[in-house]
Amino acid sequence: MAKTLFDKVWDQHVVRQNDDGSTLLYIDRHLVHEVTSPQAFEGLRLAGRRPWRTAATVATPDHNVPTIHREQGITDPVSRVQVEALDANCREFGIMEFGLGDIRQGVVHVVGPEQGLTLPGMTVVCGDSHTSTHGAFGAIAMGIGTSEVEHVLATQCLIQKKPKTMRIRIEGRFPNGVTGKDIALYIIGKIGTAGGTGHAIEFAGSAVRGLSMEGRMSLCNMAIEAGARCGMVAVDDTTIDYVRNRPFGPDAACWAQAEQAWRTLHSDADAVFDTEVQFDAADIAPQVSWGTSPEMVLPVTAEIPAPEEARNAVQAEGWRRALEYMGLKPHTKITDIQVDKVFIGSCTNGRIEDFRAAAAIVRGHKVADNIKLAMAVPGSGLVKQQAEQEGLDRIFIEAGFEWRDPGCSMCLAMNADRLEPGERCASTSNRNFEGRQGMGGRTHLVSPAMAAAAAIAGHFVDVRDWQEVQ
Amino acid sequence: MEVFTQLEGIVVPLNRANVDTDAIIPKQFLKSIRRTGYGPYLFDEWRYEDRGEPGMDCTNRPQRKDFVLNQPRYAGASILLAGENFGCGSSREHAPWALLDYGFRCIIAPSFADIFYNNCFKNGILPVVLDEAVVQRLMAECEAQEGYRLIVDLPQQTITTPSGEHFSFAVDDFRKHCLLHGLDDIGLTLQHADEIRAYEQRRKQEAPWLF
Numbered sequence: 001m002a003k004t005l006f007d008k009v010w011d012q013h014v015v016r017q018n019d020d021g022s023t024l025l026y027i028d029r030h031l032v033h034e035v036t037s038p039q040a041f042e043g044l045r046l047a048g049r050r051p052w053r054t055a056a057t058v059a060t061p062d063h064n065v066p067t068i069h070r071e072q073g074i075t076d077p078v079s080r081v082q083v084e085a086l087d088a089n090c091r092e093f094g095i096m097e098f099g100l101g102d103i104r105q106g107v108v109h110v111v112g113p114e115q116g117l118t119l120p121g122m123t124v125v126c127g128d129s130h131t132s133t134h135g136a137f138g139a140i141a142m143g144i145g146t147s148e149v150e151h152v153l154a155t156q157c158l159i160q161k162k163p164k165t166m167r168i169r170i171e172g173r174f175p176n177g178v179t180g181k182d183i184a185l186y187i188i189g190k191i192g193t194a195g196g197t198g199h200a201i202e203f204a205g206s207a208v209r210g211l212s213m214e215g216r217m218s219l220c221n222m223a224i225e226a227g228a229r230c231g232m233v234a235v236d237d238t239t240i241d242y243v244r245n246r247p248f249g250p251d252a253a254c255w256a257q258a259e260q261a262w263r264t265l266h267s268d269a270d271a272v273f274d275t276e277v278q279f280d281a282a283d284i285a286p287q288v289s290w291g292t293s294p295e296m297v298l299p300v301t302a303e304i305p306a307p308e309e310a311r312n313a314v315q316a317e318g319w320r321r322a323l324e325y326m327g328l329k330p331h332t333k334i335t336d337i338q339v340d341k342v343f344i345g346s347c348t349n350g351r352i353e354d355f356r357a358a359a360a361i362v363r364g365h366k367v368a369d370n371i372k373l374a375m376a377v378p379g380s381g382l383v384k385q386q387a388e389q390e391g392l393d394r395i396f397i398e399a400g401f402e403w404r405d406p407g408c409s410m411c412l413a414m415n416a417d418r419l420e421p422g423e424r425c426a427s428t429s430n431r432n433f434e435g436r437q438g439m440g441g442r443t444h445l446v447s448p449a450m451a452a453a454a455a456i457a458g459h460f461v462d463v464r465d466w467q468e469v470q
Numbered sequence: 471m472e473v474f475t476q477l478e479g480i481v482v483p484l485n486r487a488n489v490d491t492d493a494i495i496p497k498q499f500l501k502s503i504r505r506t507g508y509g510p511y512l513f514d515e516w517r518y519e520d521r522g523e524p525g526m527d528c529t530n531r532p533q534r535k536d537f538v539l540n541q542p543r544y545a546g547a548s549i550l551l552a553g554e555n556f557g558c559g560s561s562r563e564h565a566p567w568a569l570l571d572y573g574f575r576c577i578i579a580p581s582f583a584d585i586f587y588n589n590c591f592k593n594g595i596l597p598v599v600l601d602e603a604v605v606q607r608l609m610a611e612c613e614a615q616e617g618y619r620l621i622v623d624l625p626q627q628t629i630t631t632p633s634g635e636h637f638s639f640a641v642d643d644f645r646k647h648c649l650l651h652g653l654d655d656i657g658l659t660l661q662h663a664d665e666i667r668a669y670e671q672r673r674k675q676e677a678p679w680l681f
């Protein structure tokens with residue numbers, strides 16, 4: 001029978017079918033960070049259990065590590081306790097950790113692929129919703145809760161109900177200046193934050209095949225914001241080239257066998273999906289979110305909508321509240337919106353390609369006077385090192401950006417990197433909920449190039465016109 | 471997880487509806503990295519005059535005398551009688567952790583919030599649903615009679631009062647089985663350990679780079 005990509009990977013990981021319709025699914029890779037793991041480890045300890053297979057698990061602290069003055073240690077006591085607990089738990093249970101002093105430390109979803117810990121056809125879990133990122137490799141990658149973290153540690157399995165499948169096809173060629181991030185935002189704007197609920201999404205079509213691995217990761221990263229359980233992209237040459245020679249990838253002895261298996265990881269031609277959606281790449285412009293939900297997003301050329309234009313009363317009310325929180329008036333042109341802070345980083349856009357794209361915009365310019373803070377926060381120590389070897393750090397610093405150490409940083413404001421009430425931010429992260437980047441803070445989600453351009457201009461600009469703006 | 475079969479214990483009447491998880495364990499305690507140690511902060515705002523902070527020593531904090539948990543006659547209680555919709559609010563497991571850490575193994579109420587109800591079973595607490603009228607009767611008896619104890623019998627699915635009156639309750643067979651044998655989700659999965667090992671053996675042949 002014809003199978004979808006999701007079905008193929010799922011079927012390879014079924015340990016047993018439970019009577020109640022759930023599946024005991026084997027987990028190949030378990031990524032761990034400091035916030036959602038402490039109680040899971042304590043649960044093991046209280047029950048006198050040991051991890052089932054420590055080699056499948058890798059940890060790194062990211063959510064509340066400082067991105068500046070690391071030599072002073074972590075000053076916030078709550079953050080410090082969590083990071084130290086992770087160190088101690090990894091030591092006690094024999095789990096490999098890329099700790100704060102390790103060049104490989106970083107946002108867990110940047111680190112996994114970079115190290116070859118994420119491989120095609122794997123099942124990958126992490127106590128974090130943006131685990132969907134790893135689906136870019138043709139893996140089933142899902143975020144889990146703390147009880148499930150403990151369950152995976154103890155059994156290397158997860159109890160799951162099989163989701164429905166959805167294919168989102170994007171055909172054609174993207175206009176210049178449109179990235180994986182813009183596609184993700186565009187799709188969420190079209191299908192809504194509940195559009196993928198209960199589904200595993202496969203992103204397909206010629207436009208998706210044309211994306212780099214970084215672009216595919218940004219896309220799958222935000223499958224969660226579309227409500228999906230996970231996002232996936234089929235394996236092709238791009239995937240295999242990226243994985244080649246990664247530290248934890250297959251060794252030479254089994255590379256050929258691995259590659260042969262990975263080449264089968266695509267949906268069969270006549271596979272049937274529960275839901276199909278199609279978009280035309282040519283329709284997609286650089287996107288800017290304007291509200292307090294990722295689905296409140298528009299092309300940069302648009303104006304802020306008025307509640308009267310909403311589909312129904314519920315949406316109108318949502319828009320009204322969002323406009324008030326965001327301090328925006330209907331019919332304002334997006335390109336007229338001034339920003340106070342700029343954040344380039346996170347698991348959505350903290351990879352080398354993202355910093356190259358941003359640096360290409362910033363090169364030779366200065367951050368606008370109204371910008372209080374512009375931060376570039378690499379997703380990992382290795383991304384930082386690579387960027388510095390390419391001289392990107394100099395470009396950012398000379399323009400007036402702060403060049404920080406790797407971590408989640410202002411994506412969720414668990415450390416000192418945050419917005420003050422009323423501050424407006426052009427951010428390359430993935431969530432714009434009220435208070436996400438600091439109490440009262442106003443987040444606009446954009447691509448790295450769009451964030452960089454906003455930093456230089458002081459307001460949003462269409463990167464497709466960037467040459468003319470100069 | 472601790473086995474639950476029969477429990478005889480002191481009963482505390484908490485005669486309020488819609489007790490939410492934030493009342494059970496206020497949000498400042500969610501910063502903890504532990505799943506134990508929440509007992510002293512259970513119902514913190516109702517129990518103490520001052521604001522509780524994680525790690526605080528509670529022995530000398532000013533107590534609210536009128537709150538039931540502070541009355542000496544209820545010391546050592548293991549059964550909580552509560553109003554309808556107990557445990558509403560967030561899905562965090564800190565609420566059952568706090569109740570368990572305090573010493574409660576059984577909560578009796580006319581109704582529970584869904585997620586909280588499920589989380590109780592995962593942590594070895596038995597939530598029992600009884601008619602509103604019955605719960606009110608038990609509350610009244612409990613308040614009237616110092617040292618009031620109930621017997622909770624899970625195999626028989628009954629609650630017995632000091633006067634020998636029985637009340638039956640319903641519980642899902644599967645959940646009952648898990649509580650009786652002290653099986654949490656992990657314990658259940660580990661019953662299939664051989665199948666997991668067999669799977670790993672087979673996968674090692676098919677995909678050696680994963681191991």
Ligand code: SF4
Pocket residue numbers: 062063107108109128130346347348407408411412429430
């Ligand atoms: S970068 Fe943001 S979204 Fe990604 S894991 Fe960190 S906090 Fe979560």
